[in-house]
Amino acid sequence: MTKKGGCDPKGVSIVLCGAAGQGIQTVESLLALLAYHTGFFVFSTKEYMSRVRGGVNSTEIRIASSPVKAYIDRIDILVALSPESILHTYHRVSKNTMILADTEAIGKIKDDSIVDIPLQKVAKTVGSPVVANTVAVGILSAMLKIPLDTVLSFVHSFFSKKKQTVVDLNISAVTKGYTIGKKLSLPPNIIEKLSSIGNQKKLMLLNGTRAISIGALTGGCSFISSYPMSPSTGVLTTLSQLSHRFDIITEQAEDEIAAINMALGASYAGARSMVTTSGGGFALMIEGVSLAGMLEQPVVIHVAQRPGPATGLPTRTEQADLELVLYAGHGEFPRVIYTPGTVLEGIQLTHKAFNMADAYQIPVFVLTDQYFVDSYYSSEPVDITTLSNEYYVETTTKRYNRYALNKSGISPRGIPGQGTGLVAVDSDEHDETGRITEDVHMRSQMVEKRLKKLKEIKKEAVPPTFIGKKNCSTLVICWGSTIHIVNEAVECLDDDTVGILHCSQVYPLHPDVKKYLSKISLGICVENNATGQFQRLLFRETGIMVEHKILQYNGLPFSVETIYSQLHQLLRGG
C-alpha cells in the first residue's frame, strides 16, 4: 500500500460491500438519493465483478456539505453484507473505520470492533427478507442524522409506483432500521465529520451515463443503434427509457458492425445519430469509422473504456483505448476526441460532439470510462437551455454535388428527399458528384479536401482546464475521468507551486496546452493505463515530453489518497 499520510478527504465515506444480487445497488440509490434530497452533497461509485450473482462488489457513498466528486480509499463506515466483504476491503479499513455487519450473513468474525446489525432478522420480523437493504438504509440514515420524517416521506415516494404492501413493508423496515441506527454510538471522528454536514439548496444528481445521454438529446440526437457491452450499455438503456418522452429511435443491433453502419445510414437520411460501445465492440466498428471518414458522414461515437486487451475486465475501468480511438480507421481523415472529466462536460461535450460532427461532416468521439459512466455526484444545477444546435443540412438543387470542392473542404450537405438534387455518397474514392473515380488528380484533391477540414476544426478546440496559481512550476496533467480525483489530491497537497491541467478535448489539442507545458519545470501525467498514452499524444502534438507519469492499470480508478501519496513522493521524495 502506498503511503497516505497527510491526506484526509472531507465528509463521510460509507462503503457497502457484498455479493452481486444482494441489492447493494438498491441501498446505493436509496441512500444517495435520500442524502441528495436532504440537501447533502453526495458522491457514489461502484466497483463490481462481471457476474450477476455472488462474488464481491462494493459501492462507496461519500456525503459532505460541500461538493465531493471523487473516489477515496478511506472508509468511515463499512457495511459488510457477505463473508468476503471484510477481506475485500481490508486494505482500506483503518482503526477509525466503523464496521457494521450482519453477522448472521457474514458468519462469526473474531473482531470486537464489528458492530452487529441484524438486517436479516429484522427484515424477517417485518415480513420479508428482501427488505434487509431497506433496514440498512434506515440504520445509515439515522447515523447520518437525517430526520425520520424526511426518510419516511422519501421512502414513500421512492416506492410509490409499487403495490401498497411493498410500500408498507419498506416503511416498517426503514423505521426499524432507524431505531437501531439511532442507538449506535458513533466514534468521535465520524461524529465530527457528520456535524459539519449541512443542508443545501436543490442540486443536480447525475452519473456519467445520464450526462452523456442528456447531452446527446441536447445535441439533437434522434437515432442510436448499438450492441450491449459493459460499461457502455447505460447510454443505450437510458435513451431507450427516454424514448417514451423524446423522439428518438433506439435500436439494439445484431452486432457492432451493424450498429455503426445503421447509424451512418440514419445520418445520411438526416438524423443526428450515435453509437455507444466499449473497446472490443469499438474494434469491430473501425471499418465503419473509416467509412464515416470517406463518406464525410457525421456520427458521434461514445466509447466507454474498460480494461483490455480482448475481453479483459468487462466491468472495470481503464484509459487504455485513447490511441486506438485516435488512430482508428484505415486511411487518413480528420476526427475530434472529447474526454469529459465532469458530468457537466459530459453534457456539454456530447452536445458539442453532435454539432461538430455535423459542421465538419466527420466522426466525433466521446471517450469515457467505466469510472466516469458509473459515478454519480451532486452539483449545482446548470442551465442547458442555452445549448443550442446549428443545423447544416441544405436543400438541394438539381445540380447538387455531394462532394463539391471548395476552399474549406466542407461541401454543403444535402439529404435525400429534401430538395431536387440527388445525394450520392461513396465508400470508393469519388468525384464531386459522389461517383467512383480513379483519376489521380481527383484522388489527390479529395484527400486534401478531407484533411484540410482539420485546420478549422483545430480553431474550435476546447481549451484545457487549468487549476492553480498562474506561476506554478509543476503541472499535474490528466484527461477524462480523473480530474476530480487529481483535483482533490492536489488540494490536499496544499502547495502553490503545483497546478493541474485537464484536457477534455485530447484531439486535436488546443494550443494552450503547449503554452502551459512550456512554462513549467516539472510535468506529471496521471493516466489509468500502463504505458502513458496521453503522454505520448502530448509529445506528438507539442514536442514536449512530460517527465513523469503516475499510472494504474489494475482495473480500479485512482483514489484521491493514491494520487496524493504518489505526488507527495515525487515532489518531496517521500
Added chain:
Amino acid sequence: MTKKGGCDPKGVSIVLCGAAGQGIQTVESLLALLAYHTGFFVFSTKEYMSRVRGGVNSTEIRIASSPVKAYIDRIDILVALSPESILHTYHRVSKNTMILADTEAIGKIKDDSIVDIPLQKVAKTVGSPVVANTVAVGILSAMLKIPLDTVLSFVHSFFSKKKQTVVDLNISAVTKGYTIGKKLSLPPNIIEKLSSIGNQKKLMLLNGTRAISIGALTGGCSFISSYPMSPSTGVLTTLSQLSHRFDIITEQAEDEIAAINMALGASYAGARSMVTTSGGGFALMIEGVSLAGMLEQPVVIHVAQRPGPATGLPTRTEQADLELVLYAGHGEFPRVIYTPGTVLEGIQLTHKAFNMADAYQIPVFVLTDQYFVDSYYSSEPVDITTLSNEYYVETTTKRYNRYALNKSGISPRGIPGQGTGLVAVDSDEHDETGRITEDVHMRSQMVEKRLKKLKEIKKEAVPPTFIGKKNCSTLVICWGSTIHIVNEAVECLDDDTVGILHCSQVYPLHPDVKKYLSKISLGICVENNATGQFQRLLFRETGIMVEHKILQYNGLPFSVETIYSQLHQLLRGG
C-alpha cells in the same frame, strides 16, 4: 509535372497500356520471363483499375544489364493497345518515346511518330485474334535483340501444358511478330540503351506476393485463413496453389473476423498460422488482434496496404495504414511490425515473423502495399536453406500453467494433446492457470507480464539499412516498398552528402535509427501517404523530428524521377 531533368534511369522501359481484359498481363509475364530467361535483369510493375474488363491499365517492364528494381516515369517504348492508352500515358511520353500502336484497335491518330503494329490483323491471319498479344511479344523480343531460337524455345515451354494447336498458334504468332519487329528502325537513344544489355547467369525472379508466400512457408506456416481483398489476396492464392506440394491448410473464411479467429484457433492447436488482408479487412480483425495480445497466441498478419479511407482505391498503392497497424487492438500489449522493402526482405522477414511470433507469443505484422506485392524483379539468387526455424512448443506436465509468471514474461507454451497438462487460454483477464480472475494484483502482474516482453523483443529489432557515405549530412528516410525507388533516385543525384536510411522494421525501432538521425543536419521522409505517419513514429520513438517530407497519395507509387526532382529541389532549390 515535376521537373525531371538530370535523372535518366538506365535500361529500356517498355510500357504496355490497354484495357482490362486485353491480356496485358500475358504480355507482361511472357516478356518479363523471356527477358529473365535470356539473362537480362528485369523489373515489372502494373497499375490497374478496380474492374475486370475495360478501363485503362498499364504495365511497365524495365530491362537492363544490371539490376533494375524500381518504377520510372520515362517510357522508351510504349505499346498502346486501346484508344485511351495515349491519353493515359501522355505525361510520361517524350519525344524520345517510340510509340507502337495497333491503329486498327486504337483508331486513327494524327501523329506521324506512331508506329503502326498490326497485331489484330496478324493474329487473324495466324488463326485467332487471341494471339495478338503473342504477336506483340514477338515484335518486342526482336527489338530487344533476343535471338529467335531463345524466343521460340521459351514460347514452346511456356505453353507446353496446353494443347498442341495452342502451342502452334503461339509459335507462328511470335514468329510473325519477330519478323515485324526486326524491320522496325529503332531511334538511336533506344539502340544505345539496348546495346548495353548483356546476358546474366541464372537469376531469381519474384514479386512481393511470392516472396511473402515463400517466406511464410520457410517460417513453417501450415495454416492460412483469409478473406479475398485486393491487393492482399495473392498470398492466399499462391499458398493455395502450393498446397498441392506443401502441407498447408488454406481456407477462405466467410469474413475477416472468422479469418483471424480461425488462425488463432489453429495457432492454439499448434500450427504456425497467418492471415493476409488489406485496410478494410484488417479493420475488422482488430478485435482479434487484441485477442492475440491477451491469449499470447502467436499469429502472423500480412497487411497489404491500398489507399483508403473505406473502400478507397481498391487496386492501388499507399502507405497510410502504418498507424492503424501500430495501434490496432484495444488495451495494451506488444507487437512487431516488419516493412520489407526488397523481395529478399519479403522472404527473410516473413520467415522471421513466424519465429518472432512463436518466440514471444505475440501478433507479428508484415506490412506491405500494392506496389510491393505486384512488382516483380530479377536479382541474384539467395540461399534460403540457412533460414531455420526454432520451435518453442513444450510438452506439458500435469501441473502445467499456460500463463506461468516468470522473469521474462514468456510462459512456456503447451498445446492440447501434447503432454499431460491442460492448456487453457483466456480472453478475460486470467491467472496463471488461464482461469478468469478479477484480482487486482493478478491483473497488474499480467499486464506487466505481457508488456515486459517488449524489452527482449527490442533486442531482436532488425537494424535499418544505411546506404551512403559514413559522414553524409542529409538522410533520405524511407520504409517498406519505396527503398528501390529512393535508391535509384539518390544514385541519380550523385551526391556524397546524401545517404539513405531504410527501415524494414518500423516497430519497435532498432536503436541505430536514432543514432543515424542524430548525426545528420537534414532529414527527409519519403512516404506514400498524406500526413507523414512514419515521420510521426520516428518522432515518437527517437524524439527527433525529421524536417522534410516528400509525400504522395494519389494511388500511384513514386517514380524514380519524382523522388529525384523533389530531392533536387529540396537540396538545391530547383
Added chain:
Amino acid sequence: MTKSLFDRGKIDIAWCPGCGNYAILEAVKSVLADLAIPQKHIVFVSGIGQAAKLPQYLKVHYFNGLHGRALPPATGIKSVNPKLTVIAESGDGDMYGEGGNHFIHCIRRNPDITNIVHNNMVYGLTKGQASPTSSLGFHTPIQVNGVILEPFNPLAIAVALDASFVARTFTGDPTHMQKILKLAIQHKGYALVDILQPCVSFNKINTLHWFKEHTYYVDSSYNPRNRSSAFSKALEMDHFPLGVIFQNNRPTFEEQLLVYKKNKNSLITRQHDIKKLQELLLEN
C-alpha cells in the same frame, strides 16, 4: 414515367461485355419508371463488388457503403425517413458472405426495403474466388481442389427466418425479372430478390445457358403463403424454381417504432424540447 429518367447518359460502365448485370440495370430502370416513384424518394444502398456498382449507373440517391454492409444503413435510412423507397442491392458474396449476419437479422427486423442480390455464384470483383452460393466442386484459384462447403441456399434460409417476401428471378428473362422486382418493391416489408446472373469472366460453369437449363417457373397454382411448402420449393437446387417462393404480411420494423406510433412524419422534421431536457436534468 419514362425509363430514361434514370439514365446517366453516355457513361463508362465498369462491367464486362456480356455480363448479366446489364440486364439487371435495365430491368431496374424499367420497374422504377413503371412504378412512377418520384426520383427524389428513391435511395439505393449497396455494398462493394461488381453488382454493388449498379447505383453508380442510375440517376437516384445512393449510399455506396462497405462490402457486406448494405442492409444496416438501408435499415437506418428507412427508419429515419419511411417515405423513402429503399433498395439494398449487392452481390452474393457481399450479402450472403461478408454480410451474412445482417442478412439474417434484417429479415427478422423486417424493414420495408427491397433486397436485390445479384447471384453469380462467384466473387467477381476480386477475380473469381468461390462465393457462398458456388456449387460443390467449383474450382477457383483458392479452391484449388474445388468447393467443399455446402452451397448457401438464400431462399431456404429466408423462409426459415420467416422473411416477408422471398423470390428468385433470372437475368435471362427480363420480363420475369421486372415482374418480380415490381412485386418486391410493392411488397410492404423486407423483400428478397435473388437474381441468378451469369458472370462471363469468372464463372464458366453457371452460364446463361446453364441457368436456362437449370431453372423453371413456379406455376400459377403454387401458393407462396405456406411456409413448409415454400421451404420444400426453396430446397430444389437441381432445377431452381423462379418466381415468388414465399410471402407473408408481418408488420414492418418502422411501423412498430415508438416514434411513429403517434406521429407518422419522418423523424428528421422533429426537434427535442430543450425545456423538457432541462427538467430531465433535475429529475431524480
Added chain:
Amino acid sequence: MTKSLFDRGKIDIAWCPGCGNYAILEAVKSVLADLAIPQKHIVFVSGIGQAAKLPQYLKVHYFNGLHGRALPPATGIKSVNPKLTVIAESGDGDMYGEGGNHFIHCIRRNPDITNIVHNNMVYGLTKGQASPTSSLGFHTPIQVNGVILEPFNPLAIAVALDASFVARTFTGDPTHMQKILKLAIQHKGYALVDILQPCVSFNKINTLHWFKEHTYYVDSSYNPRNRSSAFSKALEMDHFPLGVIFQNNRPTFEEQLLVYKKNKNSLITRQHDIKKLQELLLEN
C-alpha cells in the same frame, strides 16, 4: 471414466443460484465421462457470456475467445488436429447474434465439432437485453416496448443450411440432455445442440415451468433424415419439440482437406522441406 475427473473441486462458480447452466455443466461432465474420451483430447471453445464461462468449471483444455467468435477457432483447432474432440459452446446471444455469420458458414463447412448453445432467450451477462431468440413482446431495459424482431429459430435455420446434426434439449430433463449431447458428440460432422435453459435472473417469462409447459419430446416414429419434415418440425414454436430434429451424413470439412488426403496425421507433426522451398524460389 468417472465424472469427477472433470471436476475442478471447490471453486467459485459465477452463475446465479437456480440457473439452468448448472444442469448443463453436470450433463456435460457425465457425457464426457460416459464417452471415455481422454481428457487430453477434449478442447472446449467458448465465446463470452454467462454460458461461455462453462469451460472454466471443467478440467479440460479450453480456448475462451471473443464474444460471438467460438466457431472459427473451433474450426481452426479441429482442422489442425482432427484427433481432438472439439466442443464449441456459448449463449444464444453469442452464437446467434454477434456470431450469426459464423453459425451459418460453420454449418456449411461442417467440421466435426459439437456446438452447444445455452438458449435462455436473453442476454444474461450484460443484464437482461433481448437476444435473437427472445419472444415477441419481451420487455427489457432496451426493448422498452417489447421485442419486435421475429425470434430467430436456430433449428429451422440449421435445417435450411443442411446442418449434419440438429437437436434440441432442455435443462429440465438431465437424462434427455445427456442422451442428446452424447449423440451430438458421437455424430461425425457439425452437430448443433440448442439447450433451452431458464435464466432465473433476467428472463421471468421463459422459466423452467414455462419450458416444461411449452416443450414435448419428438416421438420414436419421427424420422430426422427428411429435410422437409424436419423443417416443419423445427417451425413448431408453440410447443418446442425436443430431440434430434435433423441428421444427415455429409462429409466433414477436415476429411476433405488436401493435407489429410494422403496423410491422416495431425498437421502439426509435419514440417516443410526447405530444399523444396529453395527450388521453388528459382522456379519460373
